[in-house]
Amino acid sequence: MEQSLSNQARQIALQALEGQTRYDGTPFIGHADGVAGIVTGEIGLPDECAAAVYLHEAGRFGSKPDLTAFPQDVRLMVDGLDKISTVKPKDTQLEAENYKKLIVQYCTDPRVSVIKIADRLEVMRHLEMFPKMSRDQKLMETLMLYMPLAHQLGLYKINSELGDIYFRHAEPEQYRAITNKLRATEKDRERLMQEFIEPLKKKLSDAGIHYKLKVRTKSAWSIWRKMQVQKVPFEGVYDVFAIRFIIDCEPDPQLEKELCWRVFSYVTEEYESDTRRLRDWITTPRPSGYESLHITVKNTRGNYLEVQIRTVRMDDIAENGPAAHWSYKGIKQETSTANWLQSVRDALVNPLSAKPEDLPAPPDKEIFVFTPTGELRMLKAGSSVLDFAFSIHSGLGARCSGGRINGKAVKINEKLNTGDTVEILTSKNQRPNRDWLGWVVTSKARSKIKLELDADERKRSSEGREILERRLRNWKLEFTDIQQAEYMKAHGFKSVMPFMAAIADGSVDVNDIKAFILDKAAAPREDIQAPVHKETQMPFSNSGEQILVLSAKDVKGLDYRMAACCNPVFGDDVFGFVTRSAGIKIHRMSCPNAARLMDRYPYRIQRVVWQESATAGSFLATLQVTAEPEHSVLSAIMDVVGQFRASIRSFNVAENPRAGTYEITMRILVPSNLELDKVISQISALRQVNRVKRQ
Numbered sequence: 001m002e003q004s005l006s007n008q009a010r011q012i013a014l015q016a017l018e019g020q021t022r023y024d025g026t027p028f029i030g031h032a033d034g035v036a037g038i039v040t041g042e043i044g045l046p047d048e049c050a051a052a053v054y055l056h057e058a059g060r061f062g063s064k065p066d067l068t069a070f071p072q073d074v075r076l077m078v079d080g081l082d083k084i085s086t087v088k089p090k091d092t093q094l095e096a097e098n099y100k101k102l103i104v105q106y107c108t109d110p111r112v113s114v115i116k117i118a119d120r121l122e123v124m125r126h127l128e129m130f131p132k133m134s135r136d137q138k139l140m141e142t143l144m145l146y147m148p149l150a151h152q153l154g155l156y157k158i159n160s161e162l163g164d165i166y167f168r169h170a171e172p173e174q175y176r177a178i179t180n181k182l183r184a185t186e187k188d189r190e191r192l193m194q195e196f197i198e199p200l201k202k203k204l205s206d207a208g209i210h211y212k213l214k215v216r217t218k219s220a221w222s223i224w225r226k227m228q229v230q231k232v233p234f235e236g237v238y239d240v241f242a243i244r245f246i247i248d249c250e251p252d253p254q255l256e257k258e259l260c261w262r263v264f265s266y267v268t269e270e271y272e273s274d275t276r277r278l279r280d281w282i283t284t285p286r287p288s289g290y291e292s293l294h295i296t297v298k299n300t301r302g303n304y305l306e307v308q309i310r311t312v313r314m315d316d317i318a319e320n321g322p323a324a325h326w327s328y329k330g331i332k333q334e335t336s337t338a339n340w341l342q343s344v345r346d347a348l349v350n351p352l353s354a355k356p357e358d359l360p361a362p363p364d365k366e367i368f369v370f371t372p373t374g375e376l377r378m379l380k381a382g383s384s385v386l387d388f389a390f391s392i393h394s395g396l397g398a399r400c401s402g403g404r405i406n407g408k409a410v411k412i413n414e415k416l417n418t419g420d421t422v423e424i425l426t427s428k429n430q431r432p433n434r435d436w437l438g439w440v441v442t443s444k445a446r447s448k449i450k451l452e453l454d455a456d457e458r459k460r461s462s463e464g465r466e467i468l469e470r471r472l473r474n475w476k477l478e479f480t481d482i483q484q485a486e487y488m489k490a491h492g493f494k495s496v497m498p499f500m501a502a503i504a505d506g507s508v509d510v511n512d513i514k515a516f517i518l519d520k521a522a523a524p525r526e527d528i529q530a531p532v533h534k535e536t537q538m539p540f541s542n543s544g545e546q547i548l549v550l551s552a553k554d555v556k557g558l559d560y561r562m563a564a565c566c567n568p569v570f571g572d573d574v575f576g577f578v579t580r581s582a583g584i585k586i587h588r589m590s591c592p593n594a595a596r597l598m599d600r601y602p603y604r605i606q607r608v609v610w611q612e613s614a615t616a617g618s619f620l621a622t623l624q625v626t627a628e629p630e631h632s633v634l635s636a637i638m639d640v641v642g643q644f645r646a647s648i649r650s651f652n653v654a655e656n657p658r659a660g661t662y663e664i665t666m667r668i669l670v671p672s673n674l675e676l677d678k679v680i681s682q683i684s685a686l687r688q689v690n691r692v693k694r695q
Helices: 005-016 029-043 047-058 072-085 096-106 111-125 132-152 156-170 172-184 186-206 220-230 253-270 312-320 335-349 385-392 394-398 434-438 443-453 455-475 481-490 496-505 510-521 594-600 632-642 673-684
Strands: 211-217 241-247 272-280 293-298 304-311 366-370 376-380 400-405 408-410 422-426 547-550 560-562 574-578 584-588 605-610 619-627 647-656 661-670 689-694
Touching (some): 029 047, 156 220, 172 220, 172 594, 186 211, 241 253, 385 394, 385 422, 385 443, 455 496, 673 689
Parallel strands (some): 560 584
Antiparallel strands (some): 211 241, 272 293
């Protein structure tokens, strides 16, 4: 029996790759097998494409294999893959659009670009095996290049998977929070679907329409992007899930349209529809070949639901992309496929000529530049050499005297463009000045420059605080936060730092502060009213669902307690877990243990909301701070905490000689996550601090 082309090619690859391994020690042929499996099994390309994969991989580590025994189309695909593999964004000055144009230029066979996407998907599925630097580079390449390209090629399922993998590695805490919320609301979605279809069953049955109903839930990455774009929380995303009708019928265009519109009429007769959100991609399919009817309706509960209506054929194209239906010999003969291929080429070569709704949305408010070693950096559009220097290290930014862009010497205020390779020049005598603030656009650079400029004021502020505290101890008086705020307001001080600096300068007399404190102490007692607290009678709401309502002033009560693994703070997204002996424990949605608890014990998960204001209680939070090994950073961090409604309960410092940093672990009491965010933000802005992370 004659071997298939892919089997012949695999034998060649096995011989060529013998002894070659991947980062985890497994044979390198496993990568080729994985890519070939995605190409044929998941995307649906023919056997010739799998053969091209094996022959391309066979030439990775040595001489190119002899291709004369293989058909012309296979040889062309191998040639395109070989050319693309020589272009690495890490080593070039290519921006994303140019890189995509280059892929199209090398793709004499349009299937090459799809194979390249499959190759990246296989790599991302095994991303954990790569070293960190290589992993970070692949994450950025995937976001910039491969995800937009997969979207333009109509490979929506692959694009979604790439997005989730990127999100899981780039934003692990946010990824956990969103996926845990999706798990927690899964039963609600199933219930809504059953309630939705019940009044429609008889109509559809009487009409003889055979269909399958399923819930399509947005990927965590898609939800996160929508949250960022629309500036809404998870609950504010309009279309977290959609109810999808998949109609079983013959693949006849006229019949398919008729049945889809008939189902549409039944749905809109039963439910109130929002015509502004109607999307008709059946009458006019997307250039990628996508066909479907989308409508948003309101159910009897008042919930808005997205409904998608399509046939089995349309769903197959939507899930797997038009590439699943390519028949290479029929590409030139089939008009619709030829038109689609042309539209893809036009969109890649000239993105501005395509309709906005048909194009992906790559970052347009950022630029991507390279260090001399090939490391990719993302900056805000309009960034200068100074912004780039501060993005690498605050010390490098403070000493920056100029730079080289693509080998050409430039001034520190020179603007950067995507694809530039930037080298920073420094001088030990260089110091920031006020003009620098007009040359930078990134918040990190601005904050670091301001910190450098305010270094003298910080020093005087520390001296003033020491003077005031020493005098207060001698007088045996207390200057409360409320009194301090009142005194500062009366004397025109907007923040603590200039106030303390004024004490050091002598422009504020500490004896005046003493008189102010004594005057307050002599005020009539009847003017002072005790705060009134509203007691919580029941820990559960009176609605149909059991929702635990947390009393912020009694976090140590018998009914519930805060989980030590994630230390929730008032305002955090939380859920309750019913333990066997310790009552209900409250966890953050982003807790590392949340996914395991929801998966294994869904019946013990309790919905939770906060009831009272943040002023009613205190919560313990743990912060990990990585800072430069300067003694002044310790007092600076303590000063920051002292500026807010927070108090330090423990403060541990360990030196990391390998990294040359202080690793600081501090536990603080705060009234809410809002106050905690303020503390984290201000500590992050300190000149000596590299990173602040909440445990």
